[in-house]
Amino acid sequence: KAGVTQTPRYLIKTRGQQVTLSCSPISGHRSVSWYQQTPGQGLQFLFEYFSETQRNKGNFPGRFSGRQFSNSRSEMNVSTLELGDSALYLCASSLASGGIYEQYFGPGTRLTVT
Amino acid sequence: DQQVKQNSPSLSVQEGRISILNCDYTNSMFDYFLWYKKYPAEGPTFLISISSIKDKNEDGRFTVFLNKSAKHLSLHIVPSQPGDSAVYFCAASVGNYKLTFGKGTLLTVNP
Numbered sequence: 001k002a003g004v005t006q007t008p009r010y011l012i013k014t015r016g017q018q019v020t021l022s023c024s025p026i027s028g029h030r031s032v033s034w035y036q037q038t039p040g041q042g043l044q045f046l047f048e049y050f051s052e053t054q055r056n057k058g059n060f061p062g063r064f065s066g067r068q069f070s071n072s073r074s075e076m077n078v079s080t081l082e083l084g085d086s087a088l089y090l091c092a093s094s095l096a097s098g099g100i101y102e103q104y105f106g107p108g109t110r111l112t113v114t
Numbered sequence: 115d116q117q118v119k120q121n122s123p124s125l126s127v128q129e130g131r132i133s134i135l136n137c138d139y140t141n142s143m144f145d146y147f148l149w150y151k152k153y154p155a156e157g158p159t160f161l162i163s164i165s166s167i168k169d170k171n172e173d174g175r176f177t178v179f180l181n182k183s184a185k186h187l188s189l190h191i192v193p194s195q196p197g198d199s200a201v202y203f204c205a206a207s208v209g210n211y212k213l214t215f216g217k218g219t220l221l222t223v224n225p
Contacts, residue, residue, distance in 0.1 A: 004157070033212065033213070035215075040217065041217060042120075042203065042215050042216055042217030042218050043158070043203060043205075043215035043218075044215075045212050045213065045214065045215070048212055056211060056212040058212070090157055090158070092157070092158075096210065097210040097211070097212070098146065098207055098209055098210030098211065099145075099146030099147070099148055099163065099205065099206065099207030099213055100146050100163075100165075100207075100210075102148075102160045102163070103160065103213065104160070105150075105157030105158045105159065106157050107155070107156055107157050108156075108157055
């Protein structure tokens with residue numbers, strides 16, 4: 001079974017620009033979660049989508065948004081990029097929401113904002 | 115407000131000895147706890163989990179202990195191997211709500 005894939009793997013953007021990251025979950029998984037990882041901050045939850053609906057949301061500004069398509073693929077968008085948005089963005093898929101369902105993570109997209 | 119805390123940023127252990135990674139939480143509603151391992155340039159991978167109705171779960175060299183009264187859980191790795199060197203994240207959830215992760219502990223197992 002193919003794992004979670006994320007594209008692109010690396011990205012360099014300039015302050016003020018916007019960026020879209022893509023995540024393809026494991027086949028059959030309906031839940032996709034997004035996390036931001038920065039040095040010293042661990043994994044900070046951005047949002048979770050389940051069956052095309054945002055089910056959970058973390059404490060990030062409105063510049064961070066996402067969506068999920070009918071095939072469960074998900075995109076994350078960050079508008080008006082700031083230097084502090086430089087991070088590893090991880091996507092995870094699972095059968096459904098909640099800790100009882102193991103999350104499978106993709107390799108991440110490394111975003112650098114200059 | 116950090117609900118899941120891993121107070122040790124790093125831990126160094128000799129090969130063959132026991133590694134003990136600790137995690138504290140503040141939300142008494144958490145009912146499911148997990149440990150993930152992360153190598154550089156890879157996404158985290160699931161290691162082991164425990165439900166709040168249990169106090170111990172074992173899987174090979176990995177054992178997770180849960181002390182609900184102290185709001186504390188720990189991951190024991192016995193015996194530790196150099197390939198176990200990675201960042202370990204503790205995570206917790208309430209029902210089908212989102213996972214909350216700690217900041218991670220870097221484990222180094224020296225040959």
